[in-house]
Amino acid sequence: MVMYEKTAEHFGQKFKDLPEGHLLVNLGPSHPATHGILQNVIQIDGERVVDTESVIGYVHRCFEKLGERYDYNQFLVCTDRMNYVSTPLNNIGWILTVEKMMQIQVPDRVTYVRMIISELSRIMDHIICNGIMGVDLGAFSGLLHLFHHRENIYQILEKLTGARLTTTFCRVGGMERDIYPEFQSEIKLILKGLKPALDEFEELLIRNKIFNERTKGIGGISSERAIAYGFSGPNLRAAGVPWDVRKDDPYMFYDKVDFDIPVGEDGSALDRTLVRMEEMRQSMRIIEQLIDGIPEGPYHADVPHTFLPPKDRVYHNMEELIYHFKIIMHGVKVPPGEYYHATEAANGELGFYVVSEGEKSPWRVHVRRPCFWYYQAFPEMVKGGLLADTIATMSSLNVIAGELDC
Amino acid sequence: MKEKLTEFIQTQWKDSLLPQRDINTNLLYFSIQKESLPTVVQTLKDHPEFAFTFLNDLTSIDWLGKREPRFEVVYLLRSPSNNHFRFQLRVPVGEGESVPSIAGIFPAANWPEREVFDLMGIPFSNHPRMERLIMPDNFVGHPLRKDYPLEGPGQDYLIEDLLTIHVEEDITG
Numbered sequence: 001m002v003m004y005e006k007t008a009e010h011f012g013q014k015f016k017d018l019p020e021g022h023l024l025v026n027l028g029p030s031h032p033a034t035h036g037i038l039q040n041v042i043q044i045d046g047e048r049v050v051d052t053e054s055v056i057g058y059v060h061r062c063f064e065k066l067g068e069r070y071d072y073n074q075f076l077v078c079t080d081r082m083n084y085v086s087t088p089l090n091n092i093g094w095i096l097t098v099e100k101m102m103q104i105q106v107p108d109r110v111t112y113v114r115m116i117i118s119e120l121s122r123i124m125d126h127i128i129c130n131g132i133m134g135v136d137l138g139a140f141s142g143l144l145h146l147f148h149h150r151e152n153i154y155q156i157l158e159k160l161t162g163a164r165l166t167t168t169f170c171r172v173g174g175m176e177r178d179i180y181p182e183f184q185s186e187i188k189l190i191l192k193g194l195k196p197a198l199d200e201f202e203e204l205l206i207r208n209k210i211f212n213e214r215t216k217g218i219g220g221i222s223s224e225r226a227i228a229y230g231f232s233g234p235n236l237r238a239a240g241v242p243w244d245v246r247k248d249d250p251y252m253f254y255d256k257v258d259f260d261i262p263v264g265e266d267g268s269a270l271d272r273t274l275v276r277m278e279e280m281r282q283s284m285r286i287i288e289q290l291i292d293g294i295p296e297g298p299y300h301a302d303v304p305h306t307f308l309p310p311k312d313r314v315y316h317n318m319e320e321l322i323y324h325f326k327i328i329m330h331g332v333k334v335p336p337g338e339y340y341h342a343t344e345a346a347n348g349e350l351g352f353y354v355v356s357e358g359e360k361s362p363w364r365v366h367v368r369r370p371c372f373w374y375y376q377a378f379p380e381m382v383k384g385g386l387l388a389d390t391i392a393t394m395s396s397l398n399v400i401a402g403e404l405d406c
Numbered sequence: 407m408k409e410k411l412t413e414f415i416q417t418q419w420k421d422s423l424l425p426q427r428d429i430n431t432n433l434l435y436f437s438i439q440k441e442s443l444p445t446v447v448q449t450l451k452d453h454p455e456f457a458f459t460f461l462n463d464l465t466s467i468d469w470l471g472k473r474e475p476r477f478e479v480v481y482l483l484r485s486p487s488n489n490h491f492r493f494q495l496r497v498p499v500g501e502g503e504s505v506p507s508i509a510g511i512f513p514a515a516n517w518p519e520r521e522v523f524d525l526m527g528i529p530f531s532n533h534p535r536m537e538r539l540i541m542p543d544n545f546v547g548h549p550l551r552k553d554y555p556l557e558g559p560g561q562d563y564l565i566e567d568l569l570t571i572h573v574e575e576d577i578t579g
Binding site for chain 2: 056057060062064065068069100225227228229230243248249335336337338339340341342349351353355357363364366368372373375376377405
């Protein structure tokens with residue numbers, strides 16, 4: 001209670017002299033619908049939202065500061081814990097930035113696998129977002145229906161990396177290990193099952209009258225306001241702006257595959273859900289184009305001072321032993337410079353801004369995490385609506401506390 | 407685009423431009439005086455050809471012991487109509503100085519500026535609400551500063567503080 005009293009004091013200026021009949025409601029910090037630990041102080045008049053204030057920082061771990069302490073490979077485990085719903089996308093974003101700084105060209109095989117895993121992660125993320133949105137609005141079966149397919153993707157990640165949640169998928173110069181023999185056939189099987197499941201999900205949840213009426217026109221934002229607030233990803237596209245880093249500033253082989261950018265009309269909660277549904281289908285389309293063409297070859301670039309050599313060579317070869325020791329003790333050597341690299345994560349533009357002074361650790365790491373930018377528009381989006389609609393708005397924005405606070 | 411923009415900025419704001427270091431970077435960048443920042447940003451946003459209508463990123467760097475002045479605030483602007491071209495504006499700031507806020511030009515700058523204030527300790531003038539965003543209000547210091555100890559002196563203070571609150575709560579409740 002003391003903490004809440006402090007909060008009321010803190011917002012004393014903003015919510016001073018509440019008109020009669022107005023109430024202050026704390027939504028969060030721990031509430032099933034807040035998607036992590038964050039708080040919204042909402043001023044309501046009956047059921048109507050008059051004003052809100054968001055409090056973030058409950059899961060802040062100061063990753064940017066840790067980035068200045070860890071070496072480039074060590075920081076990879078921090079990126080896992082940012083958007084924990086689609087971890088490989090964060091890993092890939094970070095590693096691509098470091099590789100660009102070091103001017104390392106990875107083999108095509110690595111890029112193919114990274115792209116496939118990226119798109120699978122996007123599907124994973126969207127399944128959670130759309131499924132949990134149903135749960136928040138009172139429909140549980142939709143999430144259960146798709147969760148089985150998400151679990152299948154997790155099993156792929158488990159076989160590939162040894163971990164399910166914190167995958168630490170890439171390494172500077174390649175991947176931690178090669179793909180396993182059944183990789184392609186298993187993914188094809190997943191896609192085969194996922195396609196009808198998405199259609200069924202749409203029938204089950206999105207065409208449901210209650211869901212439709214609770215999301216249509218709710219929590220909308222115009223394209224101008226979305227741009228002004230720095231929106232990106234599905235939330236921006238739902239407002240009718242067809243921007244996608246994969247098309248606008250292509251990285252990996254995204255300029256060589258065919259896919260469309262779905263856009264919405266009014267940026268409402270329903271539009272955001274529909275855009276995510278279509279994005280899952282487009283991701284499947286990208287995977288289908290890549291899955292049979294994974295080229296043969298090594299799973300890492302030929303950069304001895306960067307990539308850990310195979311163990312059998314370390315045990316019998318002095319040079320390899322030295323490389324192994326140097327990488328473990330001193331990390332990779334990144335030339336001095338500054339770099340900003342953006343990737344299209346499931347939530348939008350994920351950018352890493354790195355300042356290197358040529359030392360073991362970066363001088364400065366900054367993460368442009370998409371959640372942070374659009375959550376500040378939340379008060380504007382829910383003002384004037386019903387209290388129950390704030391839940392739909394927040395769910396459809398896909399606010400991930402780990403990414404928001406970083 | 408690079409040449410055009412460079413020429414435009416060099417002719418328009420010749421006096422505001424500061425000498426630039428040679429940085430190995432993938433972005434075009436300009437160092438400018440902090441007083442001219444809002445004008446430059448507003449002009450580039452409204453310019454029909456350049457149209458830098460999207461604030462892509464906003465952060466800061468602490469150059470403690472390496473360069474003077476100590477801090478740099480970095481703005482990344484993007485022009486969607488010019489093939490999503492990005493460039494950087496860098497504003498050097500000394501300790502105890504403030505930077506004019508651009509939250510009036512881009513609403514998106516509101517939280518990132520508060521974050522910079524909270525974690526790096528650089529205040530922004532004319533900001534609608536210059537308060538801590540991420541750390542608790544009673545937190546001491548700015549953790550992203552290079553001289554802030556990694557173990558954190560604020561840590562003991564905070565835990566102690568939280569403990570007292572809970573003890574008092576137990577006693578009174």
